[in-house]
Amino acid sequence: MSNPARRIPLVNLAHYRSGTPQERARFVQVFGDALKEFGFVSVEGHGIEDSLIRRTYSDVERFFNLSEDKKRRYTVPGGAGQRGYTGYGQEHAKNRTVGDLKEFWHVGRELNPTHPHFSPHYGPNVWPEEVPSFKESTLKLFGELDLAASVMLHALAEYFGVARDTFSAMAQDGNSILRLIHYPPLKERFIPGGVRAAEHEDINLITLLCEGTASGLELLTRDGEWIPVDTLRGQIVVDSGDMLSRVTNNVIPSTTHRVVNPKSAEDDTTRYSMPFFVHPYPNCLLETLPLAATGTGLPPITADTFLQQRLREIGLIK
Secondary structure, three states: OEOOOOOOOEEEHHHHHHOOHHHHHHHHHHHHHHHHHOOEEEEEOOOOOHHHHHHHHHHHHHHHOOOHHHHHOOEOOOOOOOOEEEOOOOOOOOOOOOOOOOEEEEEEOOOOOOOOOOOHHHOOOOOOOOOOOHHHHHHHHHHHHHHHHHHHHHHHHHHHOOOOOOOHHHHOOOOOEEEEEEEOOOOOOOOOOOOOEEEEOOOOOEEEEEOOOOOOEEEEOOOOOEEEOOOOOOOEEEEEOHHHHHHOOOOOOOOOEEEOOOOOOOOOOOEEEEEEEEOOOOOOEEOOOOOOOOOOOOOOEEHHHHHHHHHHHOOOOO
């Protein structure tokens, strides 16, 4: 059962960027405490223009309204879904076999092959010729979310009392992904046993989720209770992933969440969402940081090795 009465905390990023010392300190404390308790926090004052989010959603809708044949043209062969289009039902949650009831498009970072963090997994991006403004709007949104994420990672380092760039340096020129998701109405496309997004944990450091166009997102609390997460207009929902859990030795756990199926025929409408997955650079070594953790933590592993393992587990690498 889910409990609609519980809510994740709300903070204002402008308080950290340009507020008083008291506002800044409160942001750091509430932001860090929320990730520790819930693995989720809502952020307003993030500085990303509402008009940019609206334009991007409009372009995303135009693309997903194309025919199946046209959309499939933008599948990148052997790309493990890291760029371009991934079809309906192709991704599944870890330890599940039924595909999620969604399709999506990935926009990633492009680096020059001479860049020290370059990896073949980076790209290049592909762009739908049927939606001319798609490239401009999605790359702009990618850049804005990337900047906001860096600021939040600075605040998280401050929360732990470690060097300011402890987390942001991991994500500098990292293999971050903007995922543009289409959840179609299920009346015609339901797969028996399928869920819009079955319960899972994100792979990366943190995820920034622009407000979705419909409800359905839920998180699992530490005491085993499902609560709804409202992605309201003007807010970004931030959640912690497996890589952050790994380097903090589970001081900040990776939180299980899901997108539930519509509960009635009236609710069975199209849903779009745009999560931004903040990834480290491929050769970044994920090892336990000297925080407040006890024990030795998990053995070190590079971010790319960890990512490839997880992509196999969710069916994007066969």
